[in-house]
Amino acid sequence: MQIEEAIEKYGSLVIHIAWRITRDEEATKDISQEVFMKLHTAWADGKEIDARIKSWLGKTTLNAALNTRRQNARLVPFDEDQSPLCTEGGIADTDRTLLLDKIHQLIPSLPERQQEVFILRHFEGLPFDAIAQTVGCSPLAARSAAFQALKKIRAWLTSEPVPEKKVPPKSEVDSNAFKK
Structure with a gap:
């Protein structure tokens, strides 16, 4: 080839x-x-x-x-040019578009393996055998990661606020230490 x-x-x-x-x-x-x-x-x-x-x-x-x-x-902000809200489907498509946008905001909060598997399974439609080969795990591990990712996203969608990507805690600085 x-x-x-x-x-x-x-x-x-x-x-x-x-x-x-x-x-x-x-x-x-x-x-x-x-x-x-x-x-x-x-x-x-x-x-x-x-x-x-x-x-x-x-x-x-x-x-x-x-x-x-x-x-x-x-985070990539919602952009109307990338995901049009007004389509032939009307409200249903608008709701679906907003849901997909929220899911895209949630994906970075997942562990890396779950992100990979979720995207390959639910957006690319790959079977678990192909996902396993792509990410370097067994089909059973791919299936488990997809299940766990879907479970977390469903839980996050039914509760607020949206989780943010984990950031290491900032060290606390005594503000008085810089005053003379």
Whole structure:
């Protein structure tokens, strides 16, 4: 397989995974380019990944997107251009769009493995065998992570406030120490 064939066949998979994690068009483009450059380098180095190329691309994309999101460390605000509220479905589509936006806000609060599995299962529709191969675990572990992630998201959706990404506590500084 040539790089052009890989881009043609798996480009949409790479873009979807990157978009679902970063929710940023420029980051998605950068990640896609980075992933296919890594594929080209892997082939040039003689690595035999043709038999498992889909899972290799999925895992590489997942890692690159999570790294990008970690580096940016911010929530992506709801953008009407990205998720239109007014569609043919009216209120039902509006509710669904708002629910999806809230789910996207909750995903970074999950442990990393659960984030990966949740996105691959519920947004990409991959079977547990493929998810397991992509994230490097057993199908049973993938199923368990998906269940736990869904359980947490359901609990968070039925209660408020929305959990925020865990941030290390700031050290308390005595404000009087700086006064003379």
